[in-house]
Amino acid sequence: MTLSHQAWRAVLAAALAAVAAAGCTSIQVGDRELVRKATAPGLNTKAAVLQRLGSPGAMITLDDGRQQLVYGNSAVRGGGLVLSELGVTLFSINRANRRGDVVEFTCTPAGRVCGVRVAAQADKAEWSIWPFSP
Amino acid sequence: MRQWLVMMVLAGVAALGSGCAFHRTVANAHFKDIDPSFITVGKTTVYDVLDRLGPPAPVSELSENFRLISDTHLCYVCYESRRTTFALGYVLFLPFCWEDGQMTDELLIEFDRDSGVVSSVTRTRQATVRPPLQGESARAPRQTQNLTPGLRR
Secondary structure, eight states: OOOOHHHHHHHHHHHHHHHHHOEEEEEEESOTTHHHHHHSTTOOBHHHHHHHHOSOSEEEEOTTSOEEEEEEEEEEEEEEEEEEETTEEEEEEEEEEEEEEEEEEEEOTTSBEEEEEEEEEEEEEEEEEESSOO | OHHHHHHHHHHHHHHHHTTEEEEEEEESGGGTTOOGGGOBTTTOBHHHHHHHHOOOOOSSOGGGHHHHBOSSEEEEEEEEEEEEEEEEEESEEEEEEEEEEEEEEEEEEEEOTTTOBEEEEEEEEOOOOOTTTSOGGGSOOOEEEEOGGGSBO
């Protein structure tokens, strides 16, 4: 059986598309809408924060009696491909973008929110290339 | 000819399907349905709670304990993750992986810092979804319940 030029081109395009798409990784832990919810108006009291965002990831009591409620999320997006034969890795290339948000509410002993801090970790790309190390 | 085609399609489906896997991991499942009705607000102490429920357990690392226990709170957490992987292992290995992890059940018990008695109890429930088969829109809304009014005083 012989393939026409068009068929070969289609096969080549499909192979290239498969390599270009490679594998993909998507891992989401926690609420991805955290920052939007935390910065919306109306979170003036500790009770309102708990009602909207749920239990905090951490709850810290400061020496002066104020409390900090800390919320966070994390996400990894990436992709890569591994060329292997008979269980032996010949070549591997992976890239991962890691990001996470942290929102910290500070509340007075009476339960009023007196401070909000939002820290959004920028995308941090991580490359891993085998057998070379970048 | 048609038989060959059917067999090739079946072989293709079998080859593709062999790399498909669905995982579900639940940590601290026994914390999922804790009944806090034994708590009397303003009377039950942190030691009563620890005697009854034991200490909160971390989901994966012992270092998490710092956020689950303090002098003003105990937090009992059930964590669930759903992972879908699709890994073709024929020469060119293309690992596809999607995962969603949530604290599906959190029971937050707060204590008065000075007296050490329970001041409030809150339960939060959050559902997981199975990406990529389910998107964010399929997630049920988060439920947060202040259980304090329903407890004895």
